[in-house]
Amino acid sequence: MQGIQEHAALEACLARVALKDRRAFDELYKLTSGRLFAVALRMMRSRSEAEDVLQEAYIRIWHRADSFRPGQARPISWLIAITRNLAIDKLRARTVPVAPIEMAEELPDDKPTPETAYAQSEVRAQINTCLEELDTKRAEAVRAAYLEGWSYQELATRFDTPLNTMRTWLRRSLLRLKACLEHARP
Template sequence: MAGQSSDIADLIARVALRDRAAFQALYGATSAKLFGVTLRILRDRAEAEEALQEVYVKIWQRADRYRAGNYSPISWLVAIARNHSLDVLRARKPVSDDIEAAFDLADQGPNPEAAAMAAGERAQIEACLDELEVDRAGAVRGAYLDGYSYEELASRYGVPLNTMRTWLRRSLMKLKECLTR
């Protein structure tokens, strides 16, 4: 993973010098992950695709601001995608001038009972994840909470792709068993 990280950092440095080939390579190496970030936040494929294009415009314009060593290059790219997607969400919501209109709005959040149940379920899932081997639990979190692909996880844990698929399938079966106890 460290090699891939330094490759991405190198591409960002070349993009800062306005290297179009590096920009194209950076897009090829990172667009799937950044699209996942925009789609997860915006929950609309067309809007996420448009946001992704705007994210890469920002990357092109701001590549000179990346400082290797401060944080990983993929974290920097994800932060740009995340922040842009949140900006799109904020722009989507109309601003109300009339405070009285706010009193008529229903609270979209969970009621206290639902919130307590969700917290209990979250705790139960975490407890079940803790029963898995550390690397298996990490792989499950990476795949289903952080959005890493099977290929990225296989590379991260140094195992073949089919082994990673087996880890995840067996871990999910163990989680299901644990959650139904």
């Protein structure tokens, strides 16, 4: 029974909004904004973008209320369709345009040059050599922290050491690595 009453209330609101009745528009907003916002939020996955879609939807509803045909669609379906279509338009506009194939020869190559690749491999080799000079556990902790992204707490648990001890290990290890790397430079 509630669905039928809601259906009738929304139809009446839309008929009055078509006549530019602001009170009817306020009532329509109160009755439907929660559901329409949920639709926009589900599609946009961003609260601010969903709010923008909702605002545009109600502007469109205000201007197009006279195009609603009571016998052809349920009022809530019509309102959701407007919101959904606006969200789709925003999502399409968000995608990055693709450059024509003719521009491909102008695109820079992101791969390192052979010289850069060689220099990077030299630096990697120096770092590995310096890591080998550290205690095994400390070298493993440095790799886990700075190459694998482990937190201090995760490392402290993994190595069964207090958190502050782990911080000290890493700080001292980095200082030793820095000294080793500076010494290795020509």
